[in-house]
Amino acid sequence: MSIAEKFEQIEKLKGKIDVLGSQKDWDDAFFKKVKVDFTYNSNKLEGNTLTYGQTVKLLRDFVAPKDAASRELLDMINHQKILDIVFANYRSQNISEDNIRTFIES
Secondary structure, three states: OHHHHHHHHHHHHHHHHHHHHOHOOOOHHHHHHHHHHHHHHHHHHHHOOOOOHHHHHHHOOOOOOOOOOOHHHHHHHHHHHHHHHHHHHHHOOOOOOOOOOOHHOO
């Protein structure tokens, strides 16, 4: 399957998701929780040692733990920045290779 075909399949599935679930319940608090949870779990898979509580403090209050490695802090912050872009634009943009590249280059 080519990349273009995969993107077409993703768009079809996205359309089905949009039809299935009302996004009325997706308020700012919901998006904030999803972004923090996703950032924590994604970085944990990569070996980041910050706890969930430390992640929340870093992303919501900009308070970094004293013993944290700068690489771990930057990984968390950069991941959050990408999610901010994705969540801000998820309704208005189709998924395409160009859009993905834009996210990566941000």
